Amino acid sequence: MSGDRVGIVGIGQSAFRARRDDANYPELVREAVVLAMADAKMDFDAIEGVVYSLSPDAMIGIGNAERLGVDAVGGRNKPFLRINTGGATGISAVAAAYYHVASGMFDVVLTAGADKVGECGDSQSVLNKIWDPSYERPLPLGTINMLAMSGVRYMQQTGMTEVDMARVTVKNRRHASLNPNAHLRKVVTIDDVLESRIISWPIKLLDCCPQSTGGAALVLASEKYIRDNHLDAVWITGVAHAAETYWMGDRMGNNPTAEHAGAHALGRSFEKSYRMAGITDPMKQVHVAELYAPFSNTEFHSIDAARIGGAIGDSVPRLRDGEFDIGGRIPVNPSGGTLCTNAIAVTAMARVAETALQVWGRAGAHQVAGAKLGIASGNGGDHQIFGTMVIEA
Amino acid sequence: MELLGRQEVWSITYDHALGETASSFYTRIRDEAAIYGRRSAGNGRVMVPPRSFSDETLLPTEDWVKVGPGGKIEAFTMVYESFKNLPPPPYAFGYVLLDGADTALGGFFKGVDLSDPAAAAEKLKIGTRIMTKFAAERKGEMLDFWFEVDSPAR
Numbered sequence: 001m002s003g004d005r006v007g008i009v010g011i012g013q014s015a016f017r018a019r020r021d022d023a024n025y026p027e028l029v030r031e032a033v034v035l036a037m038a039d040a041k042m043d044f045d046a047i048e049g050v051v052y053s054l055s056p057d058a059m060i061g062i063g064n065a066e067r068l069g070v071d072a073v074g075g076r077n078k079p080f081l082r083i084n085t086g087g088a089t090g091i092s093a094v095a096a097a098y099y100h101v102a103s104g105m106f107d108v109v110l111t112a113g114a115d116k117v118g119e120c121g122d123s124q125s126v127l128n129k130i131w132d133p134s135y136e137r138p139l140p141l142g143t144i145n146m147l148a149m150s151g152v153r154y155m156q157q158t159g160m161t162e163v164d165m166a167r168v169t170v171k172n173r174r175h176a177s178l179n180p181n182a183h184l185r186k187v188v189t190i191d192d193v194l195e196s197r198i199i200s201w202p203i204k205l206l207d208c209c210p211q212s213t214g215g216a217a218l219v220l221a222s223e224k225y226i227r228d229n230h231l232d233a234v235w236i237t238g239v240a241h242a243a244e245t246y247w248m249g250d251r252m253g254n255n256p257t258a259e260h261a262g263a264h265a266l267g268r269s270f271e272k273s274y275r276m277a278g279i280t281d282p283m284k285q286v287h288v289a290e291l292y293a294p295f296s297n298t299e300f301h302s303i304d305a306a307r308i309g310g311a312i313g314d315s316v317p318r319l320r321d322g323e324f325d326i327g328g329r330i331p332v333n334p335s336g337g338t339l340c341t342n343a344i345a346v347t348a349m350a351r352v353a354e355t356a357l358q359v360w361g362r363a364g365a366h367q368v369a370g371a372k373l374g375i376a377s378g379n380g381g382d383h384q385i386f387g388t389m390v391i392e393a
Numbered sequence: 394m395e396l397l398g399r400q401e402v403w404s405i406t407y408d409h410a411l412g413e414t415a416s417s418f419y420t421r422i423r424d425e426a427a428i429y430g431r432r433s434a435g436n437g438r439v440m441v442p443p444r445s446f447s448d449e450t451l452l453p454t455e456d457w458v459k460v461g462p463g464g465k466i467e468a469f470t471m472v473y474e475s476f477k478n479l480p481p482p483p484y485a486f487g488y489v490l491l492d493g494a495d496t497a498l499g500g501f502f503k504g505v506d507l508s509d510p511a512a513a514a515e516k517l518k519i520g521t522r523i524m525t526k527f528a529a530e531r532k533g534e535m536l537d538f539w540f541e542v543d544s545p546a547r
Contacts, residue, residue, distance in 0.1 A: 021396040021398065022396060121477065122478060124476040124479065125478040125479065128478070128479065133407070134412065134415040134442075135415060135499075136499055136535075138534060138535040139500070139501075140472065140476070140479040140484070141499070142479070145486075148470040149468035149487060149488065152468055152469060152470060152487075152519065153519065197474070198471075198474075199473065199474040200471070201470055201471045201472075201473070201510050203470075247444075247448075248488065249441070249467070249497035249498055250497075252467040252468055252488060252490070253467060253496045254438075254490070254495040255495075257449065260468065
């Protein structure tokens with residue numbers, strides 16, 4: 001590929017925290033946008049269109065909050081679209097920005113958003129509302145117990161234990177302690193995780209992501225614009241999405257198309273983005289991965305789906321052996337990942353941003369030495385809509 | 394400086410139409426104390442809960458099929474944390490493949506002692522046979538039925 005690639009030229013991320021009482025919602029979006037614009041060394045006039053990253057309104061308690069976002073992103077008189085694919089929203093927004101540029105209709109596009117999950121007193125009550133009112137709403141479904149059931153099936157199929165799950169948290173907290181933007185940065189031990197209270201067995205408190213507040217923004221540009229303006233960039237070389245059935249009960253039973261223990265459509269999405277980027281052996285070609293995994297157990301099936309941990313379930317002993325640590329074979333979530341920071345509307349954008357910073361060599365204390373090719377993913381809905389990217393220096 | 398906040402509560406009422414297929418599923422539960430699925434045209438899969446069309450063949454489903462009351466556990470969890478607007482913990486629920494069905498149906502597991510999580514997880518392990526139980530007074534809703542672990546064969 002030459003001459004028609006799409007590059008990332010600017011990155012802005014908040015220092016994510018439980019709450020930000022000093023900033024309301026649009027102010028938080030603007031904070032990330034200003035950081036990204038400064039990083040791109042670009043004036044707002046250069047931005048030709050905006051893709052807005054915003055997941056369920058009820059999480060921030062503002063209906064159609066993209067209305068407030070227009071001013072925060074400098075969207076007056078510009079094309080402006082909102083994207084919502086649940087937890088995948090952030091990577092879907094970057095993908096939509098990518099399509100704008102790749103189509104040839106735009107040279108420079110901004111994508112941005114923010115979330116204030118820490119202000120929502122009832123996030124699992126909000127998430128229960130993503131189940132259909134005809135059949136499943138009367139059950140106490142939420143994202144935690146939905147993925148606890150995935151974990152139960154994964155345990156049965158691969159032998160993963162509660163201790164293996166705890167190791168994911170221990171690794172990611174150690175990584176987050178090196179990342180000043182991460183929300184949960186305290187290093188913990190396996191015993192700390194095992195002794196934390198059970199939320200939805202086998203998931204315990206320290207197997208769970210936090211409810212985070214913060215924003216993120218990226219500026220994307222065409223290769224021609226980047227060359228003409230002598231900008232520095234990293235390149236999005238693979239982009240894909242894949243969805244699977246709404247029905248969790250169809251991901252089990254007799255001969256399911258997808259398997260709830262795993263992340264079937266995430267695997268399909270990775271296949272497509274690898275093909276686009278010309279990657280034939282991800283075990284050898286991928287240097288770093290930022291995979292969306294809000295609960296410890298789900299990091300294993302994400303590694304499986306990305307095909308960077310061998311056969312399904314091999315990710316478990318490989319993680320135990322340190323292969324996915326910073327300094328290991330393919331570091332996974334060197335930022336600490338979703339497990340340590342989850343501002344839902346921009347969590348999957350942070351996966352792209354962190355991967356971009358890694359291959360750019362700008363990740364600071366959590367930099368993976370020599371990383372030139374990275375992958376990012378986002379999972380949305382009832383583990384249903386998945387987005388993936390390959391990013392290269 | 395002094396930073397101020399503002400509390401807001403959303404309480405919104407919806408009257409959802411369930412549609413013909415779900416309505417029939419619930420009236421059968423209410424009137425017959427039985428679970429029915431829909432057989433999918435093209436691949437013959439019995440979908441429970443019943444859907445009016447198959448996401449695989451993309452064709453309308455063909456006929457009603459009575460499933461259960463026996464079945465086996467496909468997924469479970471025990472919830473020990475309290476969440477607003479959700480039931481008081483602890484409780485166990487999950488998905489069951491009813492006999493004659495191809496897809497799993499969600500419901501509560503009752504009659505399992507949840508005081509020891511590891512022991513409860515063993516009682517509810519995947520593959521465990523269950524029996525569907527129906528409330529004596531049924532309203533035509535999901536909570537009219539639940540699952541209990543089958544007593545071991547003697």
